[in-house]
Amino acid sequence: MLSFDDYLNEGINDPSIFKAVFLAGGPGSGKSFMVGQTALTSLGFKLINSDPAFELALSKAGLSPSPDDIASPKGQELRGKAKALAGKQMDLAIDGRLGLVIDGTGKDFGKIKQQADALRALGYSIAMIFVNTDLETALSRNAARSRSLPDSMVTSMWQEVQKNIGKFQNLFASTFIIVDNSEGANAKGAGLAAYKKIKAWAKKVPIENPKVKQWIDQQRPK
Numbered sequence: 001m002l003s004f005d006d007y008l009n010e011g012i013n014d015p016s017i018f019k020a021v022f023l024a025g026g027p028g029s030g031k032s033f034m035v036g037q038t039a040l041t042s043l044g045f046k047l048i049n050s051d052p053a054f055e056l057a058l059s060k061a062g063l064s065p066s067p068d069d070i071a072s073p074k075g076q077e078l079r080g081k082a083k084a085l086a087g088k089q090m091d092l093a094i095d096g097r098l099g100l101v102i103d104g105t106g107k108d109f110g111k112i113k114q115q116a117d118a119l120r121a122l123g124y125s126i127a128m129i130f131v132n133t134d135l136e137t138a139l140s141r142n143a144a145r146s147r148s149l150p151d152s153m154v155t156s157m158w159q160e161v162q163k164n165i166g167k168f169q170n171l172f173a174s175t176f177i178i179v180d181n182s183e184g185a186n187a188k189g190a191g192l193a194a195y196k197k198i199k200a201w202a203k204k205v206p207i208e209n210p211k212v213k214q215w216i217d218q219q220r221p222k
Contacts, residue, residue: 016044016099016202018212020119024106024168025131026158027149028141030181031103034131037191040101043202046093049103054082055147065147094122097215099202106130107160109167116171123211127175127201128168129194133182140183175201 021040025031041047055065057078063069070079093100102115116126133141135158142154149157169176177197179190206212 014044014096014098017097018099018122018124018206018209019045019202020100020102020116020124020126021045021198022106022112022116022126022128022172023101023103023131024112024128024161024164025133025181026105026107026138026161027154028138028145029131029133030141030187031131034129034179034181034187034191034194035101035103037188038129038195038198040195040198043099043199045099045101045202046089047101047103048086048090048093049101050079050082050086051103053085054079057082067149070147094119097122097124105157105161106164106168107157109164112168113171123206123209123215125175125201125206126172127198128172128177129198130165130168130176130178131181132165132178133180137181137183 023031023035025034035041035047058065058069058075061074061078063072063075063078069075090100090102100119104112106112119126135155138158139151139154142148142151165178177194179187179194181187181190205216207216
């Protein structure tokens with residue numbers, strides 16, 4: 001979470017203000033890998049993801065990242081607290097109109113559209129990096145993870161995410177970026193291309209938006 005001093009020094013001087021990147025991809029797609037490949041945090045974006053806090057909480061509670069422990073009452077309690085913490089981090093970043101990377105699977109289109117609409121209402125420009133894999137790759141990578149899911153669940157989630165690709169293309173238009181991270185694909189090349197596109201986009205503050213201009217004017221020292 002941002003410290004208060006960090007918060008004071010960011011805002012109008014941040015390189016990615018009023019920009020939000022949604023990250024989508026099912027289990028085993030390699031979204032964490034792609035965050036590194038696209039170097040989003042180096043561009044000033046704040047990563048909003050409850051997973052690190054949740055995994056740490058599980059460990060401290062003596063639980064493993066297994067489906068049984070995650071589904072247990074204690075596991076669900078810890079998941080709820082981790083999500084609440086991520087929500088507070090996001091609220092703080094939005095207060096400063098900082099750049100956001102919102103990590104998710106992409107299976108719930110309605111939730112993403114709701115978030116995107118709310119950010120646009122504040123003056124944000126939005127984009128999506130969709131990390132795609134074939135089902136075989138998703139199943140293989142999921143099996144190798146410490147926090148793996150049953151194959152049936154991975155398959156179901158993969159199918160749900162695939163059904164939303166067309167909807168995401170309509171919602172994000174020219175800032176919808178698909179990265180193929182299947183086994184054997186040139187993921188590094190695709191990640192570099194995505195980085196270049198996001199970097200150029202992130203530098204363009206939408207000053208023509210009256211809400212953006214008003215907010216920036218209010219933040220400048222009088």
